[in-house]
Amino acid sequence: NAGVTxxxxxxxxxxxxxxTLQCAQDMNHEYMSWYRQDPGMGLRLxxxxxxxxxxxxxxxxxxxxxxxxxxxxxxxxLLSAAPxxxxxxxxxxxxxxxxxAFFGQGTRLTVV
Amino acid sequence: xxxxxxSPPDLILQExxxxxxxxxxxxxxxxxxxxxxxxxxxxxxxxxIPSGTKQNGRLSATxxxxxxxxxxxxxxxxxxxxxxxxxxxASSGGFKTIFGAGTRxxxxx
Numbered sequence: 001n002a003g004v005t006x007x008x009x010x011x012x013x014x015x016x017x018x019x020t021l022q023c024a025q026d027m028n029h030e031y032m033s034w035y036r037q038d039p040g041m042g043l044r045l046x047x048x049x050x051x052x053x054x055x056x057x058x059x060x061x062x063x064x065x066x067x068x069x070x071x072x073x074x075x076x077x078l079l080s081a082a083p084x085x086x087x088x089x090x091x092x093x094x095x096x097x098x099x100x101a102f103f104g105q106g107t108r109l110t111v112v
Numbered sequence: 113x114x115x116x117x118x119s120p121p122d123l124i125l126q127e128x129x130x131x132x133x134x135x136x137x138x139x140x141x142x143x144x145x146x147x148x149x150x151x152x153x154x155x156x157x158x159x160x161i162p163s164g165t166k167q168n169g170r171l172s173a174t175x176x177x178x179x180x181x182x183x184x185x186x187x188x189x190x191x192x193x194x195x196x197x198x199x200x201x202a203s204s205g206g207f208k209t210i211f212g213a214g215t216r217x218x219x220x221x
């Protein structure tokens with residue numbers, strides 16, 4: 001049982017490049033979410049999904065897009081990377097929106 | 113939206129000491145969790161505790177939902193307890209789980 005898997009673990013982008021951070025879970029969880037964590041700070045919610053085909057914005061959605069075509073996958077897209085998006089990104093899943101959440105190991109993204 | 117405040121922001125303990133971490137929240141919640149982020153950045157579930165009291169070894173947690181706070185107790189602290197402890201809540205009827213800023217704990221040998 002892999003739990004929540006994020007890829008890649010590390011990434012360096014140039015300003016203006018696009019990329020997709022992958023998140024997959026094998027626990028048949030309905031609820032998935034993306035957070036970013038900046039140095040010395042807590043996690044801030046970017047986007048979340050309560051099930052396949054349903055997504056919504058969190059606290060800091062600007063500059064990020066998501067989609068949820070399957071229960072298992074919840075990719076996060078950066079359309080035009082900016083240095084302000086340098087951060088560690090965490091994906092989480094839970095059975096439902098108000099049950100115990102499980103986190104992936106994070107993706108450390110640097111935008112130069 | 114709901115506000116989450118954790119205290120203290122930083123804590124230094126001698127190995128073997130006990131500590132209490134606090135999480136205050138500004139609205140009624142139907143989800144409250146405590147996490148430990150270890151020095152390698154991994155987030156580990158400690159407790160799912162929207163109300164009541166739970167214990168797991170040297171750790172225990174209590175949430176008093178009517179007074180909008182939760183406490184995490186660490187007894188006989190060990191150096192491996194070092195890291196950041198986060199409280200995360202979702203307001204009643206909401207879908208967004210919001211994190212506090214965390215308590216950074218360092219346990220000295």
